[in-house]
Amino acid sequence: MTDIPLVSVRDLTIGATTDAGRRVQIIRGVSFDIAPGEIVALIGESGSGKTTIALSLMGHTRTGCEITGGHIRVGTSDITAMNEKARANLRGTAVSYVPQSAAAAFNPSQRLMQQVIEISAIHKLMSRSEAEKKAVGLFRALALPDPENIGNRYPHQVSGGQLQRLSAAMALIGDPQLVIFDEPTTALDVTTQIEVLRAFKSVMAKGGISGVYVSHDLAVVAQIADRLIVLKNGEIQEEGATQQILDAPAHPYTKELLAAFKPVTQVHAAFERDPKEQPVIEVDGLFAGYGLVMNGEPQIKILKNVSFKLERGRNLGVIGESGSGKSTLARAIAGIVPAYGGHILFDGKKQQLALADRSKEDLRIMQIVFQLADTALNPAHSIERILGRPLTFYHGMTGRAREARVIELLDMVRLPAALRHRLPGELSGGQKQRINLARALAAEPELILCDEITSALDSVVAAAILDLLKELQRELRLSYIFISHDLSTVQAICQDVLVMYKGEVVEALPAARMASDARHPYSRLLISSVPQLDTGWLSGLEQDPELLAAFSNR
Amino acid sequence: MTEKMLTLRLPTPRNLGYSFNWIGRIGLTIIVLWALVAIFAPWLTPYPIGEIVDWDYFGPMSHQFWLGTDYLGRDMLSRILMSARYTVGISLASVTLACTTGVIFGMAAAVIGGWFDILLSRMLDAFNGIPSLLFGLVVVAAVGSSIPVLILTLAAIYLPGAYRFARALAVNVNTMDFVTVARARGERTSYLILHEIFPNIIGPVLADLGLRFVFIVLVLSGLSFLGLGVQPPNADWGALVRENIEGLSLSSPAVVFPSIAIASLTISVNMFIDNLPIKIRDRSE
Amino acid sequence: MTNKIPTNWTGRDDAMVEHAIRRGASRRELLKMMLASGVGIAAGGSLLLSAGRAVAATPVSGGHLKAAGWSSSTADTLDPAKASLSTDYVRCCAFYNRLTFLNEAGEVEMELADSISTDDAVTWEVKLKKGVLFHDGHTLNSDDVIYSLKRHLDEAVGSKVNSIAKQITEVSKLDDTTVKIVLATANADLPTILALHHFMIIADGTTDFAKANGTGAFLCETFEPGVKSVAVKNPNYFKSEGPYLDSFEFFAITDNNARVNALLSGDIHLAAAINPRSLRMLEGHDTVRTSVSTSGNYTDLNIRLDLDPGSKAGFIEGMKYLIDREAIQKSVLRGFAEIGNDQPISAASRYHNPNLKPRDYDPERAKSLFDKAGLLGQTIPVIASEAAGSSVDMAVVVQQAGAQIGMNLDVQRMPSDGYWSNYWLKAPVHFGNINPRPTPDILFSLLYASDAPWNESQYKSEKFDKMMVEARGALDETKRTEIYWEMQEMISNDAGTVIPAYISNVDAVSSKLGGLKSNPLGGMMGYVFAEHVWLEA
């Protein structure tokens, strides 16, 4: 590494304007350097300003924000001094960007190749044919299948992992000195994530390109970054070499982050159930699917013969990757997607399969909580209204009593009572998810179906939510069915685990001994793919390529 | 069409916790102004609306007749003031009616879906296929002419459009998780429609309403030729323009001012709708 | 959004024509000559005409004329029997000829007939001109005439003059060029009646009217109902004079404004029946001029005597005093009208009763009359429609007058569409529009006889009926006049028809257009303009 850093940022401050025209500082005097060929990770939870900083390196700020102070230098060019046009010339050639969700970042109506080589077209770097040749080379380097022709497809025709790698190719086509990765693997399944990380790592190393890797996931960052910068509320908390920070975190916040990763010990049942009690829920040979129903069977069949039993006070984890049908299972149990075969017994009592046929009471005792809190909460309703409705609906509460209960519920999910006058749009992700949960609790259910409720959250927040779930369980004698693609979360709260693949349960395991007991190859692959908080993990990881080929859904 | 265009960065007083840009305010002011005129017209008009006050016709603006006289030599000011009643009243009533029913049907179709949706959509498409002239004639023939009938007819003519628009919006909202949650809770369709979906499409719907309003104001005058309009000597602004159109080549105030009146109302309605007051909320992030 | 404009279906045009023959005109001379010496009159009329032209500017041959009427629809027809719109009359006049026609002076002249003679006004003998060729080349003969007249009696044809034609009991062939017509009762007006546009002579056996096959001055090149027709000069026209135009195109521009603008912009040479209101637009344009023809057409307020409120004594008289005739003449009709005196015979007719003065506008008197009828303060619906020209404006005028004396007249504007079949003659108080008829006799028998098909006010009087028959038979002129004067008085006083004014017709024409005489017989020179006008270079 040379002495002069490729990038240097000095006392960067970025301001934002709220609806009301109030100015707020979201980045407060941030300074750091990036040496050529070095990969620096920006760590922090959402709202910490990591993405804002990363984008500012391209001279781009999202609407309402603007760089209010400090200097950004990339190579020889002073970003902060440039006008928009000059910045545009830099984008894609000097600095390029790999978005968080490639699925959203690709124009659905254009072929992939066209978009990958667009940079070369915009900046007139090379002829189309050259560009395509180069792109194919990158595809190969990024271990994309059928590199020759994949470019002719449309975004919806390739898998998420492939899109993510394609977006990397898109970023690299212009030979940038610096690539910004904005949570590039967050949206991916673990098995896929590994391939993508590998691909990134190799191309970056080959090209000696510097990188900024924005993420909230320490384990992932540990695999790829040379140096970590820990951010909170737009300020740098701690900065240092990856290994050093992992081993000896100085700043309390960093410690907190790491704590969220400490391997979980065996979780016990929240309370002792009396043996005479029926299992809270028993599912037997469940079949479900979507689409036009023809002679009793839907066109697209998802669940195939799913059976399990959940004792009161225990929690069942359902793991599997996208397309494994785990969400469909939750919906089938809740009756949103009526099963077309099998039985659901609740407390030994047979349940109607279709939502419409169930009684209010049956609906009340089993509540479902969705993954994306932002879409799960009606943006037009105040929190009070959102929490109040089930109270009125199930328990006929109104007026004072209702308001009191709402405050109580907010307290249960550790939120201030004042929040009840806000709209969902004004809450942070974690807060929304808590409201989401509180709404379920309002019904006073016995079973809660949690569909990926922590996956969209920062690790620290997620950990907090999990603790909350446990407490609530103790207080309210709840049982959870916990659906997730992330083993550590499942292990953190469940006693039993179902591993699902392509709509079927491939294996049922006790959560504590998954690593040891897993027999089915897919479960093993899954378990082995979970990133460890260890810089050497990825390079050391041995996975059977056939297994990968067979199971990871590309 | 939701997003508010023309919002200015001008500081606006927030005593009510609302930000309301000046364009919106101008709109509102003019609307209120016309509304007041409509209410107090009888006390404002210098002459009876139907009385021929001048042997001359298409008279110019004068001290005696501020806005000149019309093709019969009637005072234009009085006629415009009185007509405000019918134009503002009828148009608002029917546009509201059309949009309310259209939107409710649209949302219902989106939520219930299936046959209900298909059937309703077909029926309304079909209704769109019936020439409104024929429809208007049938109405007069069947139930005769009166202001309520007029309002209903106008509403009926514009219902399919509103329906189509609302349905498209509602279909999108309907796929949201919060609707699913409400369903899973066991809510009735009526609740889903009114409480979960409606609040999330109201913005575009209003914008759409603004545009329809313009059309209805104009169609109103057209209907009078089917005997469906406001009965003489009263009239609506559109009718005033129509009956005085010969004055156009003489650039007579009798045709100019009603047109200005129409434009002022329709434009301000849209300015207002496009710039509704927004409650001020500060993101905590 | 705007499928709604007035449908131009006004029966108004209907027989706008017959107006042409408003006055039984020349009947006196006719009778004299015929009865004196049972000899038919020679067609000297044409001489008269040519003399008239001699003084006029010299005609120029050639050119393509574009003329616009005010109404047309898919119902446009080339079948004279069905003709009902101005457009139809213009076309019929261009493509066909009648046995007789009426000149600018309103005198009967022979057209296809060489002479018409009778001894008793019951049996008539019509001699035809010789060697008149139809467009398809065959020569005019008795059979054509017989066919043309007889078809009006066949209901399936849907002839407009079916009721008038009914008095013809026999039409028979004496020889190739002589036809005998026998009437049910004596009617010396037959030559006048035969001048009705509906009695155009068509070729024997014609049933298809997609193209016109007549003897007229023009050949029918194209005809699209509701769109336009193009006519080209008939090279072997039997008249010595005209036509001067090589061709002329006729269509309708229903919108008055558009019609005037088209003229101003030089897209057309003639805009028929323009609204007096738009005259101001023409001022200062020396490229256009107007031709006004006073006419007996009128829009009347009909109050049925057999229904409330008309049945209440005093109401009708009250209305006759309440209607401000001057306001209507000045404001509504912009002065292009003569004030009327509540009876159908206009001053243009020699049978008009001059002693019968129009009633003054006298609200107070009306008030006391309504009071007497016990109707004061009541709400009385008045039905008006665009269909009956200017009726809506007239209604408003009356309404205002009513408002001043506490009489609440509720004006209801009805759609033009179907007005004649749904409201006219039916509603207790409504407006109608009557086109002039050639003779008082036709007017009376059509509108006021107890059994009249269009008895607008349900006026019934045996005395009146008797007088009508008497007058028809009365061959003494003064006697007849006397009777007609009295009948007018009866109508004016007792009938429920309020006739405020007789409306004139205004055509606007390009100053290039020569030979168009302002014509007392109606607009567009009584619809025959095509064969008489020419275009200055």
Next chain:
Amino acid sequence: MPASFIPYFLVAQRLGIALITLVIVSFAVFFATDLLPGDVAQILLGQAATPEAVAGLREAMGLNEPAIYRFLSWLAGLATGDLGTSYVNNMPVSQLIGGRLISSLKLAGVTTLFTVPIALSLGIGAAMARGSLFDRVVSILTISVISVPEFMIATLAVLIFAVWLGWLPALSYGVEVDSWGAMLRGYAMPVITLSCVVSAQMIRMTRAAVIDTINTPYVEMALLKGASRSRMVLRHALPNALGPIANAVALSLSYLVGGVIIVETIFNYPGIAKLMVDAVSTRDLPLIQSCAMIFCISYLSLITLADMIAILANPRLRH
């Protein structure tokens, strides 16, 4: 079914639905007409409608057969491509409609060619310069233009261009369309008038649709590739906004076939809208029916076309 087959399936489905709608409409129109007082015989005779005359004419026209029977026979004829014969002037309806339909379509076509590009570019422009002065001017302008009555725009146009300036003919009809110049002159005014009426909706909808797509990540991505604003909008935002735009355009254009009565009247343009009005006022059932069918078909085909465009513009549906 194979993915590539989906569009065809969709088309077939749409067409099927359209057919059903057509049948519903023809029934509705028929009964509506039947509800109207007065029949063709009465109205043809107008003031001369003495009872016996009417009766005779009815008899002759075969109006005494039950209405439903007449309707069904018309429908049967339609199936064999025969639109029936006009009651009023015994001409085949197809002959009456033919020419006028073509001229109507011509007018609609020219207007479309003229309006759509302008409306779209204005809408897109406004979206690109969102919140700018231009944006505001456009949005106020669109409203102002549509709030002026159509007949007034038309009359004004005639006054200015034909009467005062004498540049254009006052009548759009009878213009010999021998040269492009002549055609432009002939169509200029009706087209201008109609554009004012139909463009507003298009402009507003286009603007909204484009703005929606501008806020998507892939457009931001384009920005981060260094794309210019115009490239962002034209290459990335617009193609994805095509569906809704097409829909708005279709709805606006559907007005151009049946709704242009005023323009037809003022410019004396022999279109099909006026034909319909005549047909209704003369109760000429076969003609009314045929016109109604044509309006309905044009409306449906436009809507369907819009759907097709939406499908073709979206690879997800296409493949």
